[in-house]
Amino acid sequence: MENRPLEYDYTVAKLFMYNTIFVGIVGMLVGVILAWQMAFPGVNTFLGVNLAEYTNFGRLRPLHTDSVIYGFVLSGVWSSWYYIGQRVLKVSMAESKFLMFVGKAHFWIYMAASIVIVISLLFGITSSKEYSEFEWPLDAGIVIIWVLWGISIFGLIGIRREKSLYISIWYFIATFLAVAMLHIFNNAEVPTWLIAPGVGSWYHSVSMYAGTNDALVQWWFGHNAVAFVLTTPIIAMIYYFLPKESGQAVYSYKLSLLAFWGLMFVYLWAGGHHLLFSTVPDWMQTMGSVFSVVLILPSWGSAINMLLTMKGEWQQVAASPLIKFMIMASTFYMFSTLEGPIQAIKSVNALAHFTDWIVGHVHDGALGWVGFMVIAAMFHMAPRIFKREIYSKSLMGTQFWIQTLGVILYFTSMWIAGITQGMMWRAHDEFGNLAYSFIDTVAVLHPYFTIRAVGGTLYLVGMFMFAYNMYKTMTSSRVVEESELQNATPMGA
Amino acid sequence: MDIATLQAYGFFFFTAFMVVILYSYVYHLYSSQKKGTRDYEKYGNLALNDDITDQPIEMISKDDETKK
Ligand code: HEM
Ligand code: HEM
Numbered sequence: 001m002e003n004r005p006l007e008y009d010y011t012v013a014k015l016f017m018y019n020t021i022f023v024g025i026v027g028m029l030v031g032v033i034l035a036w037q038m039a040f041p042g043v044n045t046f047l048g049v050n051l052a053e054y055t056n057f058g059r060l061r062p063l064h065t066d067s068v069i070y071g072f073v074l075s076g077v078w079s080s081w082y083y084i085g086q087r088v089l090k091v092s093m094a095e096s097k098f099l100m101f102v103g104k105a106h107f108w109i110y111m112a113a114s115i116v117i118v119i120s121l122l123f124g125i126t127s128s129k130e131y132s133e134f135e136w137p138l139d140a141g142i143v144i145i146w147v148l149w150g151i152s153i154f155g156l157i158g159i160r161r162e163k164s165l166y167i168s169i170w171y172f173i174a175t176f177l178a179v180a181m182l183h184i185f186n187n188a189e190v191p192t193w194l195i196a197p198g199v200g201s202w203y204h205s206v207s208m209y210a211g212t213n214d215a216l217v218q219w220w221f222g223h224n225a226v227a228f229v230l231t232t233p234i235i236a237m238i239y240y241f242l243p244k245e246s247g248q249a250v251y252s253y254k255l256s257l258l259a260f261w262g263l264m265f266v267y268l269w270a271g272g273h274h275l276l277f278s279t280v281p282d283w284m285q286t287m288g289s290v291f292s293v294v295l296i297l298p299s300w301g302s303a304i305n306m307l308l309t310m311k312g313e314w315q316q317v318a319a320s321p322l323i324k325f326m327i328m329a330s331t332f333y334m335f336s337t338l339e340g341p342i343q344a345i346k347s348v349n350a351l352a353h354f355t356d357w358i359v360g361h362v363h364d365g366a367l368g369w370v371g372f373m374v375i376a377a378m379f380h381m382a383p384r385i386f387k388r389e390i391y392s393k394s395l396m397g398t399q400f401w402i403q404t405l406g407v408i409l410y411f412t413s414m415w416i417a418g419i420t421q422g423m424m425w426r427a428h429d430e431f432g433n434l435a436y437s438f439i440d441t442v443a444v445l446h447p448y449f450t451i452r453a454v455g456g457t458l459y460l461v462g463m464f465m466f467a468y469n470m471y472k473t474m475t476s477s478r479v480v481e482e483s484e485l486q487n488a489t490p491m492g493a
Numbered sequence: 494m495d496i497a498t499l500q501a502y503g504f505f506f507f508t509a510f511m512v513v514i515l516y517s518y519v520y521h522l523y524s525s526q527k528k529g530t531r532d533y534e535k536y537g538n539l540a541l542n543d544d545i546t547d548q549p550i551e552m553i554s555k556d557d558e559t560k561k
Contacts, residue, residue, distance in 0.1 A: 006545055087543040163551035166539035240540050249537030254522045257533070261518060265511055283501040487541075 008086045009094040010385045012103035016079035017378055021467050023071030028460050030064040035456045039449035054122055062133045063121045069131065069229060071114060076374035077233040083381050084168055084240045089160035099155045106148040113141045127205060129218055131225050132186050136205045139187040150176050167256045171236035174264060178228040186221035212279045223271035230365065234373045235302050241380050242306055242326045246316050247487035251308035255301055262298030266291050273344035292344030299337035306330040321397040322489055325376035328404060332368025336361060357418025364411040367459055375466055382473045383489050389480050391472035393491035395465055403462035409455025417448035
């Protein structure tokens with residue numbers, strides 16, 4: 001039938017890769033602006049007072065969280081899916097015109113929705129649910145995007161040559177199913193126009209749930225957004241990219257299976273830790289704490305499996321900045337999944353909740369684990385997709401160290417800031433009068449906010465180095481043969 | 494018993510039940526590997542031998558089932 005040998009087709013992976021790099025820079029640039037705003041409030045009006053509405057912290061914050069999570073991370077995940085999916089199922093997208101069409105539709109509808117989302121957030125049109133800010137027409141659009149991805153997953157599985165599904169595919173499927181469920185339940189909403197015809201608006205809606213119920217659904221969603229957008233698909237990626245890059249099969253496949261089911265089992269119940277000391281039933285809070293502590297086990301199961309995959313091969317870590325990124329990612333994964341359970345213990349949470357320590361926890365996970373793994377995935381795929389070696393190994397190495405320093409500055413400053421804040425808020429004299437007012441804490445925290453801003457800026461500088469290295473790799477690096485692409489990624493000096 | 498108490502008990506026993514299932518699965522994995530019924534570790538190679546021309550670890554055809 002065909003006269004050319006069959007090859008994997010990375011068209012869609014490539015499209016998502018471009019978007020990962022682009023949104024990574026934009027989203028983190030906004031993060032850096034936020035960080036400087038917290039240290040120096042004057043930055044809120046950096047485009048002048050007339051535009052302050054669009055540049056103030058409150059307006060930009062959801063733009064940051066949504067663009068990094070659903071722009072940078074999801075694009076990275078999808079780029080990886082359209083790459084890994086074909087390879088471990090041993091089937092090419094070129095074999096199905098239908099799946100190719102679905103893949104492209106997936107990308108372009110996602111791009112169209114992203115543009116509308118950015119505009120709506122800039123104009124302050126939101127349903128004010130954290131990580132789920134989009135109004136109902138956009139929520140409906142997200143359903144379409146998600147269904148298209150689902151068709152792509154199950155379609156590719158349907159025409160596969162390889163019978164068994166590699167562990168990464170399991171994690172992708174889990175991501176797909178869980179997010180579908182979370183999105184629908186958390187976004188059950190009623191347009192205000194239906195409640196108050198004539199007064200309400202057609203696009204703005206309110207949640208179907210009220211009060212405590214709403215909070216419960218919101219954090220069941222919120223926590224599992226962490227689990228199924230910032231964790232499971234990233235594990236899918238590391239289970240493929242680390243073994244492939246290092247040429248070592250995963251240390252224990254059985255451990256990967258049981259860590260998978262353990263994670264599925266435990267994660268869905270841990271969301272209660274976001275609502276400790278709130279109005280949700282006590283037993284739920286306790287269960288939330290208990291499950292959070294148990295969550296260390298399956299999390300570390302995967303992370304240790306990754307580190308042990310490098311057993312006897314540590315010279316590779318020293319030699320390759322790409323493997324450094326992945327080893328550092330799984331180390332930060334262990335780190336944030338130890339820190340999280342500690343914060344979920346009730347007495348610790350009493351101190352940590354509402355403080356910068358939580359923001360520190362978010363970013364050692366997001367920058368150290370998720371960010372590094374997405375970057376590593378792009379670096380691994382680029383030479384295979386563009387048939388050129390990585391433009392510069394030393395640039396990649398420098399990026400690694402600059403960004404690592406950035407993450408360290410970020411989370412250490414937030415630890416100190418958070419704990420200081422928590423202690424000052426609760427300090428009181430012998431009559432029970434609070435010892436400090438809020439502004440006292442702000443004054444004390446200023447240096448740490450500045451350090452965080454510097455750390456974030458370093459990470460962003462690394463992102464620019466990444467983009468430049470990728471651009472050169474795509475356009476002008478040395479062309480490589482198929483035979484050089486087996487394991488370790490070829491890199492120029 | 495009011496509904497909240499029922500929910501709490503229901504949740505607890507459901508969890509206990511799931512724990513039993515999970516541990517049985519772990520036992521199943523390790524014992525079938527040990528008895529040689531099924532080699533799970535070979536699936537690790539799915540990531541390594543992933544060229545489109547590579548021989549699949551398990552073909553999709555019906556007869557090649559290793560599970561008993
Ligand atoms: C064993 C795993 C983990 C546990 C038990 C855990 C636990 C927690 C706890 C207790 C909080 C603070 C809730 C509060 O007081 O407000 C929190 C917040 C958060 N965690 Fe984790 N965490 C874990 C892993 C991760 C990972 C790997 C990431 C990913 C990058 C992550 C991202 C977040 C985010 C984004 C928030 C902030 C949510 C918000 O308030 O907006 N967590 N986590
Ligand atoms: C250059 C890198 C980054 C910088 C400088 C940065 C900075 C910030 C700042 C200043 C905030 C607001 C904190 C507050 O309200 O007190 C924030 C929030 C947040 N960022 Fe980032 N960020 C960066 C990258 C990322 C990435 C890559 C992710 C996810 C993959 C991420 C996820 C989040 C989340 C989930 C929140 C909300 C945290 C919460 O509600 O507790 N950030 N970021």
